[in-house]
Amino acid sequence: MITWIRGGNLVDPVKGTVEQVDVIVENGKISRMLPPGVFQEEGPGISRIEASGRMVVPGLIDMHVHLREPGHEYKETIASGARAAAAGGYTAIACMPNTAPPNDCRAVTEFILEQAERAGWVRVYPIAAISKGQAGETLTDFGELKAAGAVGVSDDGFPVVNSELMRRALEYASFYGLRVISHCEDRGLSGNGVMHEGVVSTRIGLAGIPDASEDIMVYREIALSRLTGRPVHIAHVSTAGSVDLIRRAKKKGIRVTAETAPHYFTLDHRRVIGYDTLAKVNPPLRSPEDVEAIKAGLREGVIDAIATDHAPHSSLEKEVEFDRAAFGMIGLQTALPLTLQLVRDRVLGLAEAIGKLSWAGATILGVPGGRLVEGGNADLAVIDLDYEYPFEADRILSKSKNSPFIGEVLKGIAELTMVGGKVVWEKR
């Protein structure tokens, strides 16, 4: 069985090129990549995917999602999250450990992989907890977790308060080649804050989370990375201060990588006016100046990756008073169009943007993919850059519909997603 993806424009984030190439897929792998017109075979064993006028990109890789299983299956399951990912052009997602129970032991990691295998939509890479119970006290069994299939460690959602524990995590994780991902937040400073501290929080009377709450911990991770010589990855960067710190650290050769999420370069704190709980997220939507700094960080390569921080919550957590609502928004089906907006706004080139959505995550986590090469997995997406559509709740495949972008007109969509040579998603 041969699949012939014909006439598409192949995006290569590593070479930074976009050129017309026919992609031939056999046995789940890319067997050949040929200039148009070279491949001419016809026959019953050949299925054809028409991609002219479309972009053929490496399957997107999201290094930061919350799948809520085990424990909160009413919000999302591994299957529903993986299906939403496929619809968003993703072929692989890495899920954070803050489930119930948390992914802090081999049994949970294996359970996640089994459920993902059963669901079958996209590849799922578990990220295990740094500390047992995500309690910030003792390290989890990194070696065993790695052997079970974990690709990184993070206490996402619960910042590691104890700096020594973080230091030891960096040192110990490096022995197993596990990337440490840090949720940077000084909870003492965040206090009972529910949005960015600034003129808007002052105006609408909501307790603020200062930008320094993030910056301080970003600096700590940089200092620990320098001290230990080990790499560290900063999750969901939202402030101008963080961008500045990471920029300087990178210049000094400190091994820090960083991701941001589409809402941090698309929305600012004014979106909270009206007390819309869909705009409540942690870190919070920041000021317009921060948004500009995030874009600059992406353009300059200070921020390596765009991840979604897909955080499903049901109406139980969202249809309540603002200060009682849960933090977080879903993002798997909006990340691509929102990132393509950066291309239209000339913040990023197309290959660069696709690279931040795919190659960057693959490189940081050390997982395959992120680039289409002969002999590699046929994990790819066919993208229509020009397709415009109102993003309505009925499009959302996550179990939870907590997106602040519902009702917005988005541009750009994954028409088809292929994982291991199998078409897992086709736009109706």
Place this chain on the structure above:
Amino acid sequence: MVAQYERPSCLIEGKGVFFEESAVTKFEHKDLLGMGPLSVPEISLILDTAESLKAISARDIKKVPTLRGKSVVNFFYEPSTRTRISFDVAAKQLSADTLSLSATTSSMVKGETLLDTARNLQAMRPDLIVLRHPSSGAPHMLAKEVEAGIINAGDGINEHPTQALLDLYTIREKLGRIHGVKVVIIGDISHSRVARSNIIGLTKMGAEVTVSGPPTMMPVGIESLGVRVTPDPAQAVQGKDVVMLLRIQLERQSKVLFPSVREYASFFGLTTEMLQGANEGAIVMHPGPLNRGVEITPEVADGPYSVILDQVANGVAVRMAVLYLLIGGAKGDNVDQGR
């Protein structure tokens, strides 16, 4: 572009835009959620209406039939004496039926959400719900969900519009004007809904507002609301016509905002001596309940400057005005048909 939202005008204008006080007779709001949505003529209308209603409280028979057949639910999720009683008295003097709900007597204690409680209330078709709630924005959420009008009787640290309206009323009554009056607000500006509503209302009406208090209690970018910041209260009182104090919330104060009540009282408590710098005929206001000896010395609270009890009396009149304007039937009717 994806992110489309209106720029909040309050952030751009800074100081309010003034209109000539015109005789508007229409009040086209379903809810009173804050001072922000009210125009200058609408605020004036509320104050004028309150003035004509205030006489009712002074009569032997303190009741007019204006809101007969209307129902007002007082829904208080936070303890409150003054505001709850004030709304209750106001509604009763206008002959509305009132019923009171508190967090402890409602199904909230059984785990019912605010929205469910509100939807159930709505099913009984009240005309107005007066809501006091510890979460900023709770009345805004309710207003979108229920048909009944919502009056915000204090939401978290956001707004307390009827308090600001009664303060405006009291200033106008005592000083004869609001425009150009110099006001200082002293206390925890960050966590005060009274301060926030007053800042919006006063600047809108053309008063000059200064805020004062320890820097730990000053919210970021407060200047963007059109006020001046003078941390030293003695200095801030200089040349002012109105000194408005805020209650130090001893019960919810986290330790870090100031070291001790004693220290706060000695540096920020309003004394007779400090008041010497204020303008001739200056008034001292406080939304209550007082912490005597903390933000205000007993001498000042009971002294000739103090209009604190007038504020309470005016509160009833202003709340009657708000009730009347929101659900008073055909607009332009004679308010006082029971004469």
